[in-house]
Every structure is written in C-alpha cells, then in structure tokens.
Amino acid sequence: MEPNRYGELNQRGKLMSFCASITVSSTGAITVMLALRLVHRVAHATTGDQRWTLSAWNLKPLIKPVSFQGKLYALQPILRMRMVKIYKINPPCPNANEGPSHLPLPEKIAECPMEKISRMLNFVECGSExxxxxxxxxxxxRLVVFRFADLVRGKMEPVPSIGDNALFVNERCLCVSVSPSKGSNSLASIAPNSIICWHRLPGDPGFVGLSRFEQYDLGTGIWTPASDGDICQRPPPSPHTLIHHIFACCDRKYW
Known part of the structure; x- marks a missing residue:
C-alpha cells in the first residue's frame, strides 16, 4: 500500500474513532457529546444549537472513551509515572448569561498503577455495571476484570468471576449472556465467564507476530480459539456464525 494511502486510511480511521454520550434534561432538551480521539477534545451540541461546540481544553492522549449513564470516561496512560489515570467528562453546563453552554474540565477520578495493570484493553458495560x-x-x-466502581474507590482487586456472561472486547465492546439454562444455544462454543478478544500467539509458528480471535477463561486462565478460521486479517469465513457477527460489530474495519 502506498504511504500516502496508508496515512489517509489511518486518518480516516481516527476520525471514525469517536464515542457518543446522550443526556436528556428535565425540560426534554437533548445534549450529545462526542469524544474525538483525533483532536483529543470533546464536541457537544444541545437541542436548538446550530453547530457543534468544541471543548476549550484537550485531554491528550484521549484513550478508550466510553459512555456510561450520560457521562464520558476515558483513560490517560502516564508511562513515566507507570500509572493509568481515569477521567470523567460531565455534560456541558449552561452559562449564567444564557449564552452557549461549556464543558467543565475533565475530572480525574482514579489512578491505577501499572504494577497490577500492564495494559488496559477497554471498558465494558455489563448489566448496570x-x-x-x-x-x-x-x-x-493473563486477563483480569475490575469493577469500575472499585477502581474509583481505590480498590485494585479483580473480580473472580463474571458469572454466565461473556465479554467481547475490541474497539467496541459487548457483554452477552451465554447461560445454557437461558437457551443460549447459538453461542454454544463460547463458555460462560470468558473474554473474547484478539490475542497474540508468539509461541505458535503459524501466527508469529499476529493475533488470533480467542477466548480466555477467567476461571482457568486458558486461551482457546473462539471460532473456526482466522478473521483477524480478512472477513469472517462463510457461513458466518453469530459469534462472527457479534465481533464484527465491535470492529469498524468490518463496517
């Protein structure tokens, strides 16, 4: 691929990499916030606005933004301090003179030392958590799962189990119930209490330097293939399974 073509695709990918959060006021006004990774800022607009307003501040880098209960959350790795900071971005506040609303500064709500977290993959909404x-x-x-509320309280203890759920983790994330008692036969190959994501296999001669679509059992710590075929470098093989469709929804390169 030509270098300028690669740069164009990379910029386009960054432009598409955003996260939206929506809130509705008591009067019915709808406010939308967009976390824009390309410019490390947040844009917002409310019912009646003629254009988007860009935040006066930037949060650089703006990593893994997620929307949860009307607010945005994002990570900021600080390598020299060997920690990851978590920030909360609240919806815009109206000005006293009834002028354009403005976004308050990001609020640091947690610091996670890298001694316990080597690399954060992403946030995942699971039920009400x-x-x-x-x-x-x-x-x-080895993968671990933390409750976000625990991290905010300064508790760095991973949860021992996520029950009958399976977490699909990529650019976008999804929590799926795979309880056999609830009739989840269409996901028979996915085990409860597991995480499905790309996983590097440095010890496998056939996958040196590449990643493969795998599932990690939180109970045993064992990695196993999540589906037939390698869908990392090419579209999922036909016939497609529900697993392929779920994971394709988590990665914009399949959109």
Whole structure:
C-alpha cells in the first residue's frame, strides 16, 4: 500500500474513532457529546444549537472513551509515572448569561498503577455495571476484570468471576449472556465467564507476530480459539456464525 494511502486510511480511521454520550434534561432538551480521539477534545451540541461546540481544553492522549449513564470516561496512560489515570467528562453546563453552554474540565477520578495493570484493553458495560478489562502481565497472557466502581474507590482487586456472561472486547465492546439454562444455544462454543478478544500467539509458528480471535477463561486462565478460521486479517469465513457477527460489530474495519 502506498504511504500516502496508508496515512489517509489511518486518518480516516481516527476520525471514525469517536464515542457518543446522550443526556436528556428535565425540560426534554437533548445534549450529545462526542469524544474525538483525533483532536483529543470533546464536541457537544444541545437541542436548538446550530453547530457543534468544541471543548476549550484537550485531554491528550484521549484513550478508550466510553459512555456510561450520560457521562464520558476515558483513560490517560502516564508511562513515566507507570500509572493509568481515569477521567470523567460531565455534560456541558449552561452559562449564567444564557449564552452557549461549556464543558467543565475533565475530572480525574482514579489512578491505577501499572504494577497490577500492564495494559488496559477497554471498558465494558455489563448489566448496570461498568467493567474494565486489562492484561495483568507484560507478556499479555493473563486477563483480569475490575469493577469500575472499585477502581474509583481505590480498590485494585479483580473480580473472580463474571458469572454466565461473556465479554467481547475490541474497539467496541459487548457483554452477552451465554447461560445454557437461558437457551443460549447459538453461542454454544463460547463458555460462560470468558473474554473474547484478539490475542497474540508468539509461541505458535503459524501466527508469529499476529493475533488470533480467542477466548480466555477467567476461571482457568486458558486461551482457546473462539471460532473456526482466522478473521483477524480478512472477513469472517462463510457461513458466518453469530459469534462472527457479534465481533464484527465491535470492529469498524468490518463496517
């Protein structure tokens, strides 16, 4: 691929990489916030606005933004301090003179030392909770799940189980119930209490330097293939399964 073509696709990918949050006021006014990773800022607009307003501040880098209960949350790795900071971005506040609303500054709500979290993968909404999925080791072989509320309280203890749920983790994330007792036969190959994501296989000669679509069992710590075929570098093989459709929804390159 030509270098300028690659740069164009990279910029387009960053432009498409945003997260939206929606709130509705007591009067019915709808406010939308867009976390824009390309410019490290947040744009917002409310019912009646003629254009988007860009935040006066920037949060650089703006990593893994997620919308939860009307607010935006984002990560900011600080490598020199070996920690990851988590910020909350509240909806815009109206000005006293009834002028354009403005976004308050991002609020730092948690600091996570990299000794316990080697690399954060993403936030995942599961039921009424927000979870954080991360690698606990530098070799990226062990996954852990934290309750977001615990991290805010300063508690760095991973949850032992996510029950009958399976977490699909990529650019977008999804929590799916795979309880056999609830008739989840269409996801028979996905085990409860598991995480499905791209996983590097440095020890496999057939996948040196590449990633494969795998599932990680939180109970046993074992990685297994999540589906037939390699869908990392090409579209899922036909016939497509529900697993392929779910994971394709989590990655914009399939859109």
């Amino acid at each position: 927000l979870l954080v999925v991360a690698y606990s080791d530098a070799s990226c072989s």
